[in-house]
Structures are given as structure tokens and as C-alpha cells.
Amino acid sequence: MAGGRQRSFDKQQALEQAMRVFWQKGYVGASLMDLTTSMGINKPSMYAAFGNKEQLFILATQNYLQNYAADHAVFLHQPDTPLITRLKNYLMSAVASQCGKDGPKGCYLSVCVTEAAAEDMPAAAQQTIHQAKGLAEQTLTQFFQQAQAEQQLSETHDPVVLAQYFVTWLHGTAAMARADKCLTELEATIDLALKVIEPKPH
Amino acid sequence: MAGGRQRSFDKQQALEQAMRVFWQKGYVGASLMDLTTSMGINKPSMYAAFGNKEQLFILATQNYLQNYAADHAVFLHQPDTPLITRLKNYLMSAVASQCGKDGPKGCYLSVCVTEAAAEDMPAAAQQTIHQAKGLAEQTLTQFFQQAQAEQQLSETHDPVVLAQYFVTWLHGTAAMARADKCLTELEATIDLALKVIEPKPH
DNA sequence: ACCATTTTATACCGTTCGGTATAGAATTGC
């Protein structure tokens, strides 16, 4: 057993760049040329480090879920904050990300879910997206269930429908961000979207 | 001047099939093999009839706008119907279409807008999408403005923001439909989405 | 120093892409 020449690039950093390319172009749209150029390496190095394009995509997706998608959820559980405020902060964080705050326009999962429906993706990649696409809805469902248990949300609401509604809305803002709507325009509809949970008294 | 052999396929019918392929796979994802197979013709016939892939896409997009997207708008102007009912019928018609009632899953424009942001589309195709993507928002803005002029909608609402909100929501349902959500699931959130315009009194 | 091992870089593989040349089949005008 002996070590040879050491890798001249940071694997995590390369994965991060690959994630951004998939984020912008989807799985099929991201060519190996696009990927390796952004990663700053060449093809054999990518294959040695990640296996192939499909496994690179799976790792990039996991990296997105852990280091990007999960970041917004912390706003849902900030202590000493009203439920409506926590939810608004969560939505604003997500929408800011969609508008290009820390990555390409739109939502990585929205792009890949849209592409996966075309059935041009390898099976394992498609299944990775299939498993990931329900996570936000699960998170929000638990959030609303807990809020009801803690008497912070009326029992007249259905946590499942509520979660579905906000995930739907977030997929919508992701599409609008992809269509070059700016952050302030999208924020204008956040208060409107939040009315469903706390109808404005008249 | 003389006529030669006559075309053995119906041009409009072939265009319709091409539209369905672009609807499912987007511009880049739809290969000439996919297109010509679905259209029931071979490549030279396609090039003779439509020019090239890009022009076929432009015609297919126009066909979608005229024969599919415009169909839902009629519900907005049905006489002797309350505003909220007309809006609900409009949304339900659109969502039913997104769930595959008369075409592939999702929304043709949502798919192409998502793809256009990757910048892998030829210029003319990208511009076609760019021009089309604002139509629904225009339609709804005019709808809400007219409703205010006819005293059917409170002046406290902003027609532009309201239109933006519903277009956002419809892009969201399109993504959910692509993710294989069924019609009944999506319909469950329609009443929720409509609450923004008529807050439930308590 | 030297060999085993690992990474890098270039060049290449078969396949599929959008697009076309070419030849045969079908239709009209005369």
C-alpha cells in the first residue's frame, strides 16, 4: 500500500461547481464539457473522483439538499417568533435564493423535476429526484402539525393541504425567478400568499 | 407553374404532434427522431414543410398559445357569474390541462421558460418564449382591472400583484403536475389560493 | 535511488445530434 500523486483540486469545491451547472442546465443539458470546465478539471479526473456523470449528479443533488435546501428550514423554528413571521422568513429566504442570491436562478429541484418528467434521465438520477421532491412538503406538513399541537394554528386548517399550497407557491416563484422576475417583484406576493393562513379581518 | 406530388400528411396535425413533443421534452430535449416519429413523417418532409427545428418550435409554440393556453381565458368572462366563480373555473380549467387532460403533464410555457434560463436555446426560440411568458399575467391584470372598474373587486387590491400571484401559483401547479400530483390533490389547494381575494370573514 | 501507485493530459472510441445530398415515387400541365 502506497500513496501516489495527490489530487490537485478540492473534491467538495468541484462538487459544488458541478451542482451549480446542474442547477442551471439540468441533468441532460449539462454536458461533460460544461461540467469539467466549471469544475476546473478534465474528464478523466472527474471520472476518477466521481465515477460518471450520473453519480456526479446524485452527489450534487445530495449536496444541494444538505447545504442549500435545508438552510431555509431553520427560519421555521426560531424561538420567540410568531408562526406567521417564521413562515414569512422561511418563504423570503427561499425566494431570495431562487432569485440568484447564492446560486443560479430558480430552484435546483424544480428544474430537475421538470426535466425528469421528460423521461430522458437515467433511472438512478430520476429516482434521486423522485425521492427528493417530497422533502419540502414533509417539512412544512410537520411544521403545521406541530403548530396546531402548540395551539399556534387554528384546527380548521389542514396541515397537509397547507403544506401542499406553500410548496406549490414556491415552485411557482422558482419558475418566475427563472423567467427573470426580480426579488422585489416576487416579495410583493408573499404577503398575499400568507393571507391564506391568517385571513385579514375586516 | 405546376403542381407536383401532394403532401401525404396533414401539416396542422403534424404540428400538433410536434407541439406535444416539445411540451413534454422542451426544445433541446426533443430530438428530430422524437419529433419526426411522433409526427409520422421523416426528416426531409419536416424540413420541407417547416424549415428547421427552430422554426418548427416557433410554430408549435404559437399553436399552443392559440389552441391551448387561450382556451382557459373564456371562463374569466362568462356572463352572469360571480367574479370568484369565474376565477375558480379558470384555475380549474388550467390545472386540469396541466394534469394531462389534453396533453403532456405540466405547462408548455413553464417547461420552456425553465429551459430557456439555461441559455442552450437558439436566439429566435428563446425570444419566442420570452414574448409568450407574460401573456397570462397580462390577461389576469386586465381581468382584475376590469373587475375593479365594474365594482366587483375591492379597490384595496392591486390588480398587478393579484395577477402576479395567480400566475405564480399556476406555475407552481404546473411543476406539481410534472411531479405526478393528481388533479384532485391540486384542486384541494385552489380554494386556499382563492382566499387571498375574498378573505374568509370570522 | 527506485519502484509501485495515483493523478493528469491528450487523443481517441462509438453513438447520436441537427441537417442535407441524392435518387425514386407521385402528381400536374401540355
Add this chain to the structure above:
DNA sequence: GCAATTCTATACCGAACGGTATAAAATGGT
């Protein structure tokens, strides 16, 4: 019937795709 014209079908083009063979450059163990 015959020439001119138009469509169809097969075969092909250069380019780009995902993936790999191969050899040089760089490291660690002894």
C-alpha cells in the same frame, strides 16, 4: 405520353455527446 415539379426515403455529413485507453507527471514506501 412526356417533361417539369414536388414529395418521400435512404444514406450520409460534420459536430458534439458520454466515456475511455494510454502515457507522462507527481507522490509515498522502502
